[in-house]
Amino acid sequence: MEHTEKLLLELFLIFGGAKLLAEIFERLRQPVVVGEILAGVLLGPSVLGLIRPNEVLGGLAEIGVIFLLFTVGLETRPRDILQVGWTATLVATLGVVVPFVLGYFYMKAAGHGLMDSVFLAAAMVATSVGITARVLQDAGALATAAARVILAAAVLDDILGMIVLAIVTSLSEGRVHYLQLAIVAAEAIGFSLLMIFFGSRVVSRLHPTVAKLSTRNSAFVLSVLLCLGLSLASVYVGMAAIIGAFLAGLALAEQSEKWHLKDNVHPIYQFLGPFFFVLLGAQVSLRSFGERGLPWMLGIVCMLAVASKLVGCGLGSLSLGLKDALRVGIGMVPRGEVGLIIAAVGLSLHAISDRAYTVVLLMSMFTTLFAPPVLRLLLPAARQPLAPQGPEA
């Protein structure tokens, strides 16, 4: 019973806290997602100490962000992604190269060791697409050119990020296995392309089967299974689970209306999504700010983190015009939990110092909180929200 009590209290505080701060941020015309993250900072160990990330909450958070990217995928069609393919490739590539190079040379110039420099540079690379996807969805802007480039680039960014992490990890262990790396990269790229090109066609052939099933709401059930299955497959080929969820949404996008998918998937996301953002906030360690000597290094790394994506991804998408290029650049800024994962790998391999780890952690948080309000300013005034108040009965 104590067990149940603890879980229910956490659920109530997290869901309630997220929605309370979201309501306040909505009224202040600030990005709702920042409100949810701040709810986590307040509830977490740094301030009130009411919640502490644990396995169960972590699980809910993971499922929450998977359903977020699934709903985003459902609102995007494969051809939307293919149309911006080359631009997105340029955005993702420059968005990986520029931050890595800038991060590495700054660290070396400041007198840090090789591994510290390499890991910090690697942690500057990967964009956490969850934050941006949420801002775009909240603003009803998923159908814009900039949003499509960001989403397409995020898939590639995840693959490139994985390759960078693999190289950096091998370096710290002494040897890089290029062939193995090439195979892993080919698998990930092959999987993504297969899903984008053929996923939708396979799904459209499922329609007669779905109609024949006795299970109620069978289209929704099959879609959730596809989402979970592709998320898992995505992890198997070395990518993030959310990329698989996005690809599943993409494959189902054309059936979405006929199968009532949005009406069914949205409530699940609305319930579980806040757990992801609140837990992200609960991981912020305000105590780290107190460490001596950090401010300078932290300030420069944060500035580089923003500037390098803005320049790299902005240049990559200049063909869309300056305004959209700015949107893409800012949209790719948040490092979210991905930077943390890379820094944690570095720490576990004893490849980086505690100080570099703290800097990466704070840089991740800074970019996560910085990008949403700026992106929101750059987006056209919110249209009709895409999330319905509830379907008309």
Added chain:
Amino acid sequence: MEHTEKLLLELFLIFGGAKLLAEIFERLRQPVVVGEILAGVLLGPSVLGLIRPNEVLGGLAEIGVIFLLFTVGLETRPRDILQVGWTATLVATLGVVVPFVLGYFYMKAAGHGLMDSVFLAAAMVATSVGITARVLQDAGALATAAARVILAAAVLDDILGMIVLAIVTSLSEGRVHYLQLAIVAAEAIGFSLLMIFFGSRVVSRLHPTVAKLSTRNSAFVLSVLLCLGLSLASVYVGMAAIIGAFLAGLALAEQSEKWHLKDNVHPIYQFLGPFFFVLLGAQVSLRSFGERGLPWMLGIVCMLAVASKLVGCGLGSLSLGLKDALRVGIGMVPRGEVGLIIAAVGLSLHAISDRAYTVVLLMSMFTTLFAPPVLRLLLPAARQPLAPQGPEA
């Protein structure tokens, strides 16, 4: 990453397995819920060993059954419960007294010790309403008189079960605190009555507030918060969380249509519900069947478990006519996880033997699997399913 991979694999297997067996059972015209439990038996440690109950899955299961009772509450109005108040009181009381007395005297007659007898008798008492609620919902029979009596009786049964467990636990520790017990019982009864009488009125006054909120889908958000809050309050006053979820649904039932609650809550339940039933199945230990000397005792206890509820609850509801009395009697038979909890308490207090524990565990499982098909036979032919294929856009 391994962490995510394990979670996703478990989610895929549990959700996929549950829905596959559910589809098969639906085609065989058997209760779908039994299919989901069997999926758990197959996937669990006894057979394939593919999933093993853990904290994260346990959390999902708890949330799943909470949303099940929440949806059931949403389909029931407070006056439906009040109208059958006296019948339900009789059903719950006799449904606790008869099983306890029969269980206790059988055990004493068979030569078992006092504590073994008392704990086994206590474990025969509490009905697990989740199973029956699910069968009734699947059959579209929640609006029948028998269903209303069962649901109302389940609230009281939970309170009586708590009192029995408290007395039995105190006995094993040597002393019963009657005053403390009376306070706890009064709290639980007061809480339930307050919610049934005034919950709906309070909620109906919230309508203007809900309309003023900037949060999207604010009625749904507030409803989920109410569900979590009342589940928590319910645990605080010593009752099961699902009773609070049911009372929350009850309080919201009259706004359900206006606020589009069913359309929003149902998908969450459809996603998380299977985790509850599959995990129930995964806890079945087929190895226990092999123990010597069990068959006789087990056979008699199972028979008594069915007969005592059938007679006690049937007699209590005889005023509804024989057919409905049978439905109520069978509907109250499943002991589900509640019997397990009581037996586990006994085991942790060293008050009962391993053998008595195993018998309770298997009796719980037997009643859980026995009741659904019988209840389904007793129900009128399924009407229009209450779960929509998806709202019309």
